[in-house]
Amino acid sequence: VITQDLRTDAELLRATAQDVEAFGVFYRRHSRWVLGFLVRRLGDAELAADVTSEVFAAAFLASGRYDPGRGAANSWLYGIVANQLGSVLRRGAAETRARRRLAMEPVPVHPEDLAWIESLATAPDVLSAMDLLAELPEDQRALVTARVVQERPYDELAGEEGLSETVVRKRVSRGLATLRNRLQERGADR
Amino acid sequence: MSDYLDRLQTELLAAGRGYQERGATSSAGAGRPRRRLTGLVPVVVSLAVTVLVVAAALGIGLIHGASPSATGQHGRGPVSPAPVNPTQPKVTVAPACRTGGAHPGLPPLVMSDAAPSAQLRSILALAREPAGGEGAAAIRGFDRSPLNVLTVFRRYIRIVAGGRGVRAAFVPVVFCQQIDSGSGFTPSRIRITPAQAIIMVPLDLAPKVTAVTVSTAALIRSGFALPGLDTPDHQWMQGVVVPDGVTRVVMHFTPPFLHSYSATVAIRDNVGLIVRRPDYTPTSVSWYAADGHLIRTFVDRQAIRLENCLKAHRKNCS
Numbered sequence: 001v002i003t004q005d006l007r008t009d010a011e012l013l014r015a016t017a018q019d020v021e022a023f024g025v026f027y028r029r030h031s032r033w034v035l036g037f038l039v040r041r042l043g044d045a046e047l048a049a050d051v052t053s054e055v056f057a058a059a060f061l062a063s064g065r066y067d068p069g070r071g072a073a074n075s076w077l078y079g080i081v082a083n084q085l086g087s088v089l090r091r092g093a094a095e096t097r098a099r100r101r102l103a104m105e106p107v108p109v110h111p112e113d114l115a116w117i118e119s120l121a122t123a124p125d126v127l128s129a130m131d132l133l134a135e136l137p138e139d140q141r142a143l144v145t146a147r148v149v150q151e152r153p154y155d156e157l158a159g160e161e162g163l164s165e166t167v168v169r170k171r172v173s174r175g176l177a178t179l180r181n182r183l184q185e186r187g188a189d190r
Numbered sequence: 191m192s193d194y195l196d197r198l199q200t201e202l203l204a205a206g207r208g209y210q211e212r213g214a215t216s217s218a219g220a221g222r223p224r225r226r227l228t229g230l231v232p233v234v235v236s237l238a239v240t241v242l243v244v245a246a247a248l249g250i251g252l253i254h255g256a257s258p259s260a261t262g263q264h265g266r267g268p269v270s271p272a273p274v275n276p277t278q279p280k281v282t283v284a285p286a287c288r289t290g291g292a293h294p295g296l297p298p299l300v301m302s303d304a305a306p307s308a309q310l311r312s313i314l315a316l317a318r319e320p321a322g323g324e325g326a327a328a329i330r331g332f333d334r335s336p337l338n339v340l341t342v343f344r345r346y347i348r349i350v351a352g353g354r355g356v357r358a359a360f361v362p363v364v365f366c367q368q369i370d371s372g373s374g375f376t377p378s379r380i381r382i383t384p385a386q387a388i389i390m391v392p393l394d395l396a397p398k399v400t401a402v403t404v405s406t407a408a409l410i411r412s413g414f415a416l417p418g419l420d421t422p423d424h425q426w427m428q429g430v431v432v433p434d435g436v437t438r439v440v441m442h443f444t445p446p447f448l449h450s451y452s453a454t455v456a457i458r459d460n461v462g463l464i465v466r467r468p469d470y471t472p473t474s475v476s477w478y479a480a481d482g483h484l485i486r487t488f489v490d491r492q493a494i495r496l497e498n499c500l501k502a503h504r505k506n507c508s
Binding site for chain 1: 192194195197198199201202203205206207208209210281289337368380418419490
């Protein structure tokens with residue numbers, strides 16, 4: 001049996017207080033892009049792995065405070081990533097506060113992990129589009145990320161955002177059109 | 191390929207379980223009112239704003255469009271021990287739907303020979319008249335988890351072909367329905383309780399999934415019991431569930447900047463299936479009887495407003 005969990009991110013975060021596995025589903029949806037994004041930004045696989053640990057520990061602790069009315073869950077996670085990234089850039093090291101509160105053991109990063117994590121930084125398509133994605137308007141960015149990067153169904157996104165499926169499709173479509181145009185512009189610049 | 195993310199998940203969830211267990215047994219911090227954090231909020235918001243400025247200055251660009259307050263709310267690390275979150279809505283879960291804690295999973299799936307509820311029987315011949323026995327075999331191994339299906343009424347399953355080699359089973363079930371109450375996006379109360387509905391199980395798609403939309407009696411009466419999902423070839427698998435007397439459903443689409451078009455679905459035993467363009471949702475749905483007369487048309491006014499707005503080249507059409 002293939003167990004594809006179709007709960008929305010908001011539902012998963014809300015369920016986390018009663019069911020830790022729900023957070024596991026949320027983690028599986030988002031951990032790869034978080035790690036890939038961080039290694040691109042930081043240029044250091046080990047540090048990116050360290051920050052990723054802290055990001056998800058912080059997300060776990062804050063999951064009950066997630067309010068869908070303030071934005072999509074991936075935007076919320078972006079916020080945590082940005083916060084941790086800012087902290088790293090100021091301190092030169094990853095925060096450990098959330099992991100300490102969870103009493104979380106360090107997860108060693110092996111040499112083979114480093115190579116794989118580094119490969120995420122140069123993975124084509126999705127990750128290279130991340131920079132452009134970050135420039136999209138918030139409503140489009142969150143939905144394009146959810147739809148294209150995380151491959152989540154439209155109706156799930158519509159439910160999560162409190163929008164009709166038509167609106168979601170339009171926003172994704174507009175966001176992709178903007179991305180295409182910007183990619184073409186960059187291509188023309190080279 | 192590395193298993194780093196898997197190992198991190200294992201450690202994270204183990205730590206999370208331990209944290210929740212400690213929180214459940216410790217009175218310190220548990221249930222602490224959120225307003226006690228008030229004194230820390232200006233500091234945290236200030237920190238968040240600083241991070242935003244630093245991030246923007248460094249060209250991070252990640253938080254474009256996110257308000258400082260939103261980032262302050264969501265993006266900061268936790269500032270106070272609060273293992274059990276006080277802002278959670280009040281959740282009531284019926285015993286049959288409980289998972290987690292002392293209930294590691296749902297009870298075993300029941301394959302029942304009984305008929306569905308009177309509510310479904312009153313509007314659906316599908317729920318009154320047993321079908322052939324191939325349905326239960328066809329859905330064997332379907333994923334019950336997204337909808338937390340508890341019971342399958344196995345004698346009442348209909349299998350429908352939708353063209354292009356796509357088939358789906360329409361299955362009467364008892365599932366765990368989540369009912370939110372309260373205003374706004376954040377419900378003040380959530381009830382999770384067994385309810386009956388028709389679900390659509392795609393038979394030839396991989397991975398095997400259950401349609402997210404459940405066709406409860408109320409949704410069927412509303413005209414928009416339209417379970418659907420993407421197919422691997424980027425089409426849209428569109429199911430339809432309608433009450434007795436409807437033999438044909440016409441969905442009307444009015445995409446902006448394109449010609450309007452319609453899609454017709456033949457109905458048999460209350461259900462139908464087609465494969466259609468994935469781009470749009472119908473702005474109206476019409477039910478027709480066997481003699482061709484129009485029974486009723488349902489209009490999605492929100493979708494029509496959006497289309498008109500887009501056609502008028504206005505901004506902020508949502």
